Amino acid sequence: MIEEFKQKKDITESDIVFDCPNCSKSLAMDRRGAGSTIDCPGCSEPVRVPTPPDPVPDTYKDLTEYGDMEDLQQSLLSSREKVDALTAQIAELSKKQEDFEAQRDKNSATISKLRSEFGSIQDALDNIYKVLQE
Numbered sequence: 773m774i775e776e777f778k779q780k781k782d783i784t785e786s787d788i789v790f791d792c793p794n795c796s797k798s799l800a801m802d803r804r805g806a807g808s809t810i811d812c813p814g815c816s817e818p819v820r821v822p823t824p825p826d827p828v829p830d831t832y833k834d835l836t837e838y839g840d841m842e843d844l845q846q847s848l849l850s851s852r853e854k855v856d857a858l859t860a861q862i863a864e865l866s867k868k869q870e871d872f873e874a875q876r877d878k879n880s881a882t883i884s885k886l887r888s889e890f891g892s893i894q895d896a897l898d899n900i901y902k903v904l905q906e
Contacts, residue, residue: 792819
């Protein structure tokens with residue numbers, strides 16, 4: 773019976789389709805009415821609208837709870853400005869990171885050369901010491 777009722781054109785994806793437990797009449801209610809109690813149009817008995825097992829998609833929420841459109845637009849603009857500022861900051865920090873990594877690589881090469889030179893100097897000092905000991 774519910775499947776036949778769902779095929780009617782006035783039922784939308786956001787509707788809950790259910791049967792009256794008293795008279796078995798098929799009923800439909802917008803998801804926003806889930807959990808409320810209505811009088812069945814078939815038997816006039818109170819019927820609780822079931823809560824659907826799946827969560828209600830955000831597209832069905834009433835946008836007025838978020839404020840008027842002008843407030844939403846201003847909030848969106850402010851958010852975009854913050855995102856743009858953070859994006860610029862990320863780019864600047866990435867450039868600094870590249871510079872620091874290049875300097876680190878250069879310093880590592882210099883340290884390797886100095887270690888080699890200090891090794892040569894130490895060898896020369898060891899040779900001088902041997903000559904002086906003879």
